[in-house]
Amino acid sequence: MMKAIETKDLTKIYGGHLKAVDALNIDVEEGEIYGLLGPNGAGKTTTIKMLTTSTPPTSGTAKVAGYDIIRESLKVRREIGVVPQDLTADEDLKGYENLMMVSQFYDIPTAKARETIERLLGLVDLKEAADRYVRGYSGGMRKRLELIIGLVHDPKILFLDEPTLGLDVTTRSQMWDYVRQIQEKLNVTIILTSHYLEEVDALADRISIIDHGKVLVTGTSNELKAKLKGDIIQMTFRTQGDEDTIKKYPNFIEIKDNGPNSVRMKVQNSDEELPDIIKYISENKLAVTKMTVQKPSLDEVFLEYTGKDIRVEESPGDFRKTMFNMRRVRK
Amino acid sequence: MSGLGPLTARDLKKWYRNPVSLTTGLIQPFFWLALFGYAFSKLGAIDPAAIDYAPSYITFLLGGVLTIIGLFTAMFSGVNIIFDRRLGPLSRFLMSPIHRSSIVFAKIISAMVRILVQVGIIILAALILPNGLIFAHGFTVEGALVIVTAVVLVAFIFSSMFSIIAVRITRPDTIFGILNLVNLPLLFTSYAMFPPALMAGWLSTVAQYNPVSWSAESIRTVILNGTMLTAAQGSQLLTWLGGLALLAVVMLLIVYFVSEKEIRE
Numbered sequence: 001m002m003k004a005i006e007t008k009d010l011t012k013i014y015g016g017h018l019k020a021v022d023a024l025n026i027d028v029e030e031g032e033i034y035g036l037l038g039p040n041g042a043g044k045t046t047t048i049k050m051l052t053t054s055t056p057p058t059s060g061t062a063k064v065a066g067y068d069i070i071r072e073s074l075k076v077r078r079e080i081g082v083v084p085q086d087l088t089a090d091e092d093l094k095g096y097e098n099l100m101m102v103s104q105f106y107d108i109p110t111a112k113a114r115e116t117i118e119r120l121l122g123l124v125d126l127k128e129a130a131d132r133y134v135r136g137y138s139g140g141m142r143k144r145l146e147l148i149i150g151l152v153h154d155p156k157i158l159f160l161d162e163p164t165l166g167l168d169v170t171t172r173s174q175m176w177d178y179v180r181q182i183q184e185k186l187n188v189t190i191i192l193t194s195h196y197l198e199e200v201d202a203l204a205d206r207i208s209i210i211d212h213g214k215v216l217v218t219g220t221s222n223e224l225k226a227k228l229k230g231d232i233i234q235m236t237f238r239t240q241g242d243e244d245t246i247k248k249y250p251n252f253i254e255i256k257d258n259g260p261n262s263v264r265m266k267v268q269n270s271d272e273e274l275p276d277i278i279k280y281i282s283e284n285k286l287a288v289t290k291m292t293v294q295k296p297s298l299d300e301v302f303l304e305y306t307g308k309d310i311r312v313e314e315s316p317g318d319f320r321k322t323m324f325n326m327r328r329v330r331k
Numbered sequence: 332m333s334g335l336g337p338l339t340a341r342d343l344k345k346w347y348r349n350p351v352s353l354t355t356g357l358i359q360p361f362f363w364l365a366l367f368g369y370a371f372s373k374l375g376a377i378d379p380a381a382i383d384y385a386p387s388y389i390t391f392l393l394g395g396v397l398t399i400i401g402l403f404t405a406m407f408s409g410v411n412i413i414f415d416r417r418l419g420p421l422s423r424f425l426m427s428p429i430h431r432s433s434i435v436f437a438k439i440i441s442a443m444v445r446i447l448v449q450v451g452i453i454i455l456a457a458l459i460l461p462n463g464l465i466f467a468h469g470f471t472v473e474g475a476l477v478i479v480t481a482v483v484l485v486a487f488i489f490s491s492m493f494s495i496i497a498v499r500i501t502r503p504d505t506i507f508g509i510l511n512l513v514n515l516p517l518l519f520t521s522y523a524m525f526p527p528a529l530m531a532g533w534l535s536t537v538a539q540y541n542p543v544s545w546s547a548e549s550i551r552t553v554i555l556n557g558t559m560l561t562a563a564q565g566s567q568l569l570t571w572l573g574g575l576a577l578l579a580v581v582m583l584l585i586v587y588f589v590s591e592k593e594i595r596e
């Protein structure tokens with residue numbers, strides 16, 4: 001079967017030295033939702049821009065829907081839908097007019113375009129607002145409009161660059177529902193970028209974690225978590241002596257001090273190990289004051305591969321950028 | 332040329348829906364005529380020969396005013412490319428399977444449509460104004476064609492020129508700077524406002540090569556003389572229009588090749 005997307009050492013260097021994307025190799029299967037997860041400045045948008053033929057790569061190449069992004073860029077553009085990170089709708093037109101204009105870019109006959117637009121408006125609950133000017137839309141409505149502008153021509157592949165950036169938590173999970181419905185009902189391959197772990201975890205079949213323009217690891221969410229090899233059990237004891245005793249427990253992968261009288265124990269499988277640990281505790285009459293079990297989450301995966309916590313990633317400069325994006329969304 | 336239709340329609344829709352731009356566009360021609368027409372006619376000292384024995388100063392001036400309207404509207408047509416880049420729509424156009432030159436040609440065509448509407452209104456205004464436009468030798472279809480051709484060509488030439496500059500500029504203030512630098516010099520080194528007889532010798536020489544003069548003089552010729560021209564007048568008219576047409580073709584090629592290759596986010 002043909003791959004939806006195949007990149008070969010895709011590289012983008014800005015201004016001669018800034019390597020935004022560094023010999024990137026990814027394969028996206030037809031029909032899947034593929035997530036690119038990475039902190040601000042990781043090169044996600046640059047990757048999307050190259051794959052959608054908005055920016056030429058400095059070196060390397062890629063095939064999208066079977067077409068070369070450099071030599072057959074016009075064919076690529078016909079097959080793909082794009083929802084970029086920044087908004088593209090014309091504020092001085094109505095929602096419907098924006099959709100119709102983009103339909104005409106693809107030479108879709110008017111009757112068919114009308115039908116498609118009606119269906120898409122229904123899909124994201126924008127029917128009511130279709131005849132209003134976009135300048136009067138809320139941030140969430142704008143994002144929903146952008147989402148379906150990328151779908152007016154029944155694309156085979158849909159690119160979503162940070163589809164929920166700047167949205168509140170409820171609106172965000174609503175967007176996830178729309179994305180799932182799009183994938184099920186319209187049968188498109190989706191490539192999604194995000195720096196929200198929950199987002200790729202909730203939506204993507206496969207995930208690549210990227211940073212500094214490079215893929216660090218690829219797999220399903222469960223595979224990535226499994227690679228961490230083990231669950232974490234945190235325990236706090238009343239005395240130092242008890243803590244020393246737990247360290248003599250025979251069956252763990254690793255155990256570390258974690259604050260006063262506390263330990264962080266990594267075990268193969270907490271479900272199986274926990275009864276034994278509890279037995280060990282009661283046999284040795286240890287006084288436990290607190291005990292928590294942590295199954296690995298993408299947070300830990302991310303930490304493991306990038307060496308940083310995604311949540312504290314935003315430096316002051318990036319924060320400004322995010323604020324700018326939010327302003328663009330809300331304006 | 333895919334994308335040209337919807338993009339032009341978009342620009343025109345935004346134009347006629349914006350009450351301010353529409354009204355100022357309609358009022359502006361009256362301003363031009365009233366200000367320049369009366370300002371100069373009250374000088375009283377103009378030798379009738381200097382204005383080619385035109386029955387009124389407005390009649391003489393009209394060719395210039397129509398050309399200036401075309402010039403100024405055309406020059407600003409590219410500015411919206413920069414705003415489209417800033418506000419996002421341009422990236423949508425660039426990721427769509429349309430010819431990239433359509434993005435620029437849509438601006439040029441919509442500018443020409445707007446200009447023609449203004450030209451129609453300005454001619455009506457000139458006819459209505461007291462001491463206004465008088466067609467001493469009648470007004471024919473051929474005469475109207477000459478006027479439209481001259482204005483359309485000037486509009487095309489200058490909107491192409493400034494749209495193509497806008498293709499590579501990311502800041503609106505840059506293009507406003509360039510516009511302000513060239514608009515008045517273009518105007519005052521032409522026969523648009525002043526009869527050749529009133530111009531300093533060297534300026535008159537420069538004005539002969541200014542396409543703004545070619546358009547103004549072509550229109551003036553048919554307004555003052557109707558279409559029954561002498562052989563000399565006829566060949567002069569063809570030279571001016573031919574020069575404009577040639578420039579327009581050159582601009583068309585430049586716009587096509589530059590925008591297909593160079594337009595980007």
Ligand SMILES: Nc1ncnc2c1ncn2[C@@H]1O[C@H](COP(=O)(O)OP(=O)(O)OP(=O)(O)O)[C@@H](O)[C@H]1O
Binds near residue numbers: 015040044085162321
């Ligand atoms: N047009 C450009 N010119 C110069 N440098 C750029 C350009 N676009 C992006 N960069 C740089 O390339 C790097 C990758 O940027 P990119 O926008 O691809 O990151 P991202 O992963 O999408 O980040 P974010 O999560 O903030 O959207 C950054 O260091 C950025 O500053």
Ligand SMILES: [Mg+2]
Binds near residue numbers: 045085
């Ligand atoms: Mg980005």
